[in-house]
Amino acid sequence: MAPDLATQVLHALNDAPALPLLSTDAFPDVESTLLKGALDSLLSREMVTYETIDKEVAVLTEEGAGIVKDGSHEAKVYEAVCKALDGLKITELAGVVGTVSAKVGQGKAFKEGWIKKEGDKLVKKAESIQDVTREQLQTIADTQTYPDAKVLADLKKRKLVAIQKRISFRINKGPKFALEIVKEETDLTAEMIANGAWKEKKFKPYNFAALGAQTPSGALHPLNKVRHEFRNIFFEMGFTEMSTDRFVESGFWNFDTLFVPQQHPARDLQDTFYISDPAMADKPTDTEYWENVREVHQNGKYGSTGYRYPWKAEESLRLVLRTHTTAISAAMLHKLAQNPGPARYFSIDRVFRNETVDATHLAEFHQVEGVIADYGLTLGGLIGFMKEFFKKMGIDDLRFKPAYNPYTEPSMEIFGEHKGLGKWVEIGNSGMFRPEMLESMGLPKDLRVYGWGLSLERPTMIRYKVSNIRELLGHKVDLGFIENNAAVRLDKS
Amino acid sequence: MPTISVDKYALFGALGCRYTTKEFDELCFEFGIELDEDTEDDKDKPKDEAPQLKIEIPANRYDMLCFEGIALMLNIFLGRASVPNYKVVAPPNGQVHQINVHEDTTKIRPYISAAVLRNIKFEQASYDSFIALQDKLHQNLCRQRTLVSMGTHDLDTVKGPFTYEALPPEEIIFAPLNQEKAMNARELMDFYENDKHLGRYLHIIRDSSKYPVVLDAERNVCSLPPIINSDRSKITLDTRNVLIEVTATDRTKAEIVTNMLVAMFSQYCDEEFTVEPVEIVSHHNNETRVVPNISPRTTTAEISYINACCGLNLSAEDICSLLKRMCYIARPSAENKDLIEVDIPVTRADVLHQCDIMEDVAIAYGYDNLERTFPKGSGTIAAPLPLNKLADIVRQESALCGWSEVMPLILCSHDENFAWLNRKDDGNTAVRLANPKTAEYQIVRTSLLPGILKTIRENRKHSLPIKVFEASDVAFKDMSLERKARNERHFAAAYCGKASGFEIVHGLLDRLMSMLSTSITEQGAVEQTLGYWIEQDEDPTYFPGRGASVYLRHLDGSDSQTKTKKIGSFGILHPSVLEKFEISFPVSAVELNLEAFL
Incomplete structure (x- = not known):
């Protein structure tokens, strides 16, 4: 071998x-x-x-x-011409030297002055060639x-x-x-x-220099990893997780209890998913609360003029897919009214909007929501709290813009400095729930309640530079993205 | 939120300051409006168009939906102007304008309000703004004209007293705005059927037997609310006297709209900020009154409440001067040291409660100037939701076993949830949506399988096997509950590969049971030992002979009774299911209800 x-x-x-x-x-x-x-x-x-x-x-x-x-080719033509003693007929050239040589060589041989034409014949001109x-x-x-x-x-x-x-x-x-x-x-x-x-x-x-063998591994969903970080922040700050196992709400709990008037644009078919089957809820068992809500919308109560419009029970009982988890917070605060006192609640769960789907909108997303109820809460305290809350997410500089929201007054939009974009971007909404909402439930006047919320997707998209929400939530998400997404550490910017 | 475009330099002129974009942005931020865009450097802007500022206005500030309102409120905020003193003045001839309301209107559009602006002088900009404001109000507060609509007329082309009636459409004949030909209201409906602008309002009255109509003393049609005015009475740049009529199904909003138009445009009258009253005669529904009522509403606010909420310690005088910047007139109460008396101008229809006044004190003080305290701890104890804790255990264990978590949508099509899984809808299971924009969202899922299978379908480029799971909620109809539906926390996993992976899915099930301290037992176990077991059955979702149900015998919460429950199913998916979901490799799946493990 x-x-x-x-x-x-x-x-x-x-x-x-x-x-x-x-x-x-x-x-x-x-x-x-x-x-x-x-x-x-x-x-x-x-x-x-x-x-x-x-x-x-x-x-x-x-x-x-x-x-x-x-x-x-030209030499071949010359030779052929030389060989034919008294000239070569042009028509016969191809037969002697081949078509390619005849085509290319004839012109070249003329140009070099090797051959000339006599009648229909080619004859030798040069005596010898190189x-x-x-x-x-x-x-x-x-x-x-x-x-x-x-x-x-x-x-x-x-x-x-x-x-x-x-x-x-x-x-x-x-x-x-x-x-x-x-x-x-x-x-x-x-x-x-x-x-x-x-x-x-x-x-x-x-x-x-080479990579090691790939280790077989499972993975948690990136959005759930961010959710985990948020939950930990809430736990660190003494919050109890609310039960949010209710996608279907009545107009009463989703809107009316939050002092959202029945003609509010948020209640349009364009914005809210209504349910056709089952279509109508029962009245809440707390009929006194139901009456208080009607009264505060229709005629005003608790020092409020109300919206002064005919409030309709049918509208209140229409079933909807919850448009925010604040519907859950309202139910929790209503429960708190039975035994009022300090409380801190939070939830992170899916909400639904009848949006036209595009790169930043889906019909579903996750809402992060926090609620603090206590005596002696101040607006400065809300701002101070938000600073601590967002600091845990690695956002140090916050600004607060006056805003409007039907169920909070004062209302503040929270802006954080986005270092990548070099500008202030809105990162959440917050406020103190309106007395019309709280006193209808029977909560004492001096127990004030903060509420704030943000979407889970938006900070995740900003943080991880995902430009299309469909690449983050839903069935079109790339499994490779899920498998290879790094661990989430919001505090480490 | 509505966005209002205003002429940049005209606004800066009105504010007496040439702001930089950044400075103006800052002013907006402090006040609570938002500068969306400055078109000055916009390349797409036509060369002959003056630079515009596009300003987002909060949905409750109807008084800032036009140039005049934005300029006025910012000037008041900057201390450059004070609240105008709006006055009702008698008409020159002493004859009060009158609208007689016929009872028939109660069935279709029961309320009317009105006002007259005398000796007004429009310029192109203010005229355009007047029209634009009506448009913005129609879109927002008036809910696309369903609640309220307004018409403005050249008073000198019509003759009072007016009537507000409801007539059969054939009897309402007039040439609508900018048309030469007269037509009856029935023809008018056809005429505007495909009109891009007006077409969408026709439905408000179309099917009614009688349409609302405003007529003058000579039976000339002024308007057909909420659709269109007559051409005859239209206002122009040269109009000097304007009749505003506002019809509505919502009484409160009719008055707000009337007041806004008057408050914003009475400044162009020769005698600034004056308006002539109109008597509405409407005995049948006790709505006889003189409108508009533009006197401020006087209320009180508690100093202690304001200070407590803001975390401030302001004197009555401090509060009153801050409120002045937010368009109020306020003074300390003579009777009660803890009260201030506040005059709320008609422009501030958004003020319902003293909390609104309190917020305005805070805005005038400056949110960024408030002392940032941390709310004193009231010793709350954190706690996770037990259901989420349970689901997290299952999620962690699945990932540790090498499975990847997915997060499909909760809404899906009816077919995906039923027919594609070879399942039948008994009509008592799924929650159905009434108004989805696409067929992708017809119901709330009752199973996690459709979303997981769609995820596999979309990842056909991923290497095999695919091992995915989800732990999340599904929802079912439940007529025994107030909201008629309940959620249920499910877990599902699926394996997709060249071979079915049936045992692999089975193994994951066993592993999860083991991690939940649930051992395997059998149905007929003599001592009724607690645990789970699997029984083959003929679920059409699965391949014949390769489908099974999972049963659990557990202690049920409060009374500690032993209970047996079917908690889920697993198997190799039937090839017809795979075909529907366009998956060309075998898939095995498991789905469990987690709530029994709580």
């Missing part, structure tokens, strides 16, 4: 009169990819070193090789190049010559050069430990 290529290389190096060894000399016929494989395996054992030489060479095309063999093209091509065939670049370019243009890349190697002995390749182990095995073979074995160097 012939020794393998790697061994051949080692021997060639050993026998070479001078180093480095050029592969073009030692292995002119071995394909460069094969040779590289052998060299790499020797390199990894430090038995050789090598450099790659990229060189451009000129080679003859099939047509070019034909000319070296038989002469150029076939320059053939000579040039012969040079290239011998040396793979031509001293005059202009000639080379011209021949290339005439498609007689092509330029090819040729890879060759300049090879030297490596520090561990030997004629024999010792088998190196790639891994330490239990067997080697048992029989002590590890003491004798040679180990192949490990390639630390």
Whole structure:
């Protein structure tokens, strides 16, 4: 059996009169990819070193090789004309030299002044000729190049010559050069430990630049990872998680209890999903509360003029998909009114809006909501609280803009400085719930309640530079994105 | 929120200051409006158009829906103007304008209000603003004209007293605004059927047997509310005397709209801020009165309440001067040291309660100037929701087992939830939406499978196997509850690969049960040991012979009775299900109701 290529290389190096060894000399016929494989395996054992030489060479095309063999087209025409003693009929030329040579060679031979036309015949004009093209091509065939670049370019243009890349190697002995390749182990095995073979074995160097084997892993959804961070922030600040297991709400709980008038645009079919089956809720069991809500909308109560419009029970009982989790907060505060006192609640769950879907809107998203009820709460306290809350998310600078919301007064939009965009962006909404809402429930006048909310998706999109919400929530999310998304640490900006 | 475009330099002129965009943005921020855009450097702006500021106005500030209102409120805020003193003045001839309301209108649009602006002088800008304000009010407060609509007329082209009637459409004949040809109201409905602007209002009265109409003393039609005015009485740049009529189904909003138009445009009358009254004669519904009532509403606010809410310690005088900047006239009460008396101008229809006044004190003081305290801790103790804690355990364990969490949508099509899973809708299960914009959202899912299968479908480029799970809510109809529906927390997982992965899904089920301290038992176990078991059954969602139900015998909450419950199913999905969801590889899935493990 012939020794393998790697061994051949080692021997060639050993026998070479001078180093480095050029592969073009030692292995002119071995394909460069094969040779590289052998060299790499020797390199990894430090038995050789090598450099790659990229060189451009000129080679003859099939047509070019034909000319070296038989002469150029024009020379062939000249010879044919010479051979026919008393001239060659033009119509017969193709039959003698072939169609290609006849077509190209005839014109060229005229131009060179080798032949002339007499009647319908071609006759010899020059006594002898020099076939320059053939000579040039012969040079290239011998040396793979031509001293005059202009000639080379011209021949290339005439498609007689092509330029090819040729890879060759300049090879030297490596520090561990030997004629024999010792088998190196790639891994330490239990067997080697048992029989002590590890003491004798040679180990192949490990390639630390390469990646390790991919570890099989599960993954939590990126949005849920952000949700987890938010939940922890709430827990750190003493909040109890509300039960939000109610996608379907009545207009009463979703709007009326929050002092959202029945003609409010948010209640339009364009914005809210109504339910056709089942369509209508029951009245709440707390009928006194129901009456209070009617009264405060329709005629005013608790020091409020109310909205002064005919409040309709049917509108209040229409079922909707909750448009915000504030409906849940309202129910929790109504429950708190039975035994009023300080409380801190939060929830993070899905809400629904009848939106036209685009890059930043889906019909579903997650609302993060917090509620603080206590005596003696102030607006300055709300601002102070928000600073601490958002600091835990890594947002240090906040501004507060007066805003309008039917169920909070005062209302504030919270703006955070977006360092990437270099401007202030709205990051949440907050306020103190209106007395019309709280006193209807039976909460004491001096127990004030903060409420604030933000979407889970928006900060996630800003933070992780997701520009399309559909890449974050829903069935079109790329599993690769879920699997490879880094751990979420909101406080680490 | 409505966005109002105003001429940038005209507004800066009115405010007496050439703000930079940044400075003006800052002013808006403090006041609580939002500068959306300054078109000065907008490349798309036509060269001959003056730079515009686009300002977002909070939905309750109907007094800032036009240039005049924005300029006035900001000037008051900046201390450059005070609240105008709006006055009702008698007409020059002493003859009070009158509108007689016929009882028939109660069935279609029962309320009317009105006012007359005498000796007004429009310029192009103020005329355009007058028209634009009506448009903005129609869109917002008036709820696309359903609640309220307004018409403005050149008083000199009509003759009072007026009547407000409801007539059969054939009897209402007039040339509508900017038309030459007279037509009856029935023809008018057809005429405007496809009109981009007016077409969407026709439905408000179209099917009624009688349409509301405002007529003058000579039975000339002034307007056909809420659709259009007559061409005859239209106002122009040269109009000097304007009759405003406002019809409505909502009494309160009719007055607000009338007052806004008067408050904003009476400044262009020769005698500034005056308006002539109109007597509405409407005995049948006790609405006979003289309108508009533009005197401020006087109320009181508690100093202690304002200070307590804001976290401030302001004197009565401090509060009164802050309120002045927010368009009120306020003074300390003579009777009660803790009260201030506040005159709320008609422009501030949004003020309902002293909390609104309190907010305005805080805005005038400056939100950024309030002391930022941290609310004193009342010693609340944090607690997670047990259901979420349970779901988190299941989610964590699934991920530790090498499965990836997905989060599809909760709304889905009816077919995806039923027919595609070879399931039948008994009509008592799913919550159906009344008004979805697409067929993708027809019901609230009752199973997690459709979303998971859609996720697999959309990830067909992902390498196999795909192992995904979700722990989230589904909802069911429940007629025993107040809201007629309930959520249920489910867990589902699916394996998609070249082979079914049935045992792999089975293994995940076993692992989760084990992590929930639930051991395997059997149905007929003699001692009724607690635990779960699996029974093969013929669920058409699954491949025949490869589908099963999961049962749980557990202690039920309060009374500690042993209870047996079917908590879910698993199996190889039927190829017809896969075909529907366009998945060309076998899929095994499990779905469980988690609530029994609470």
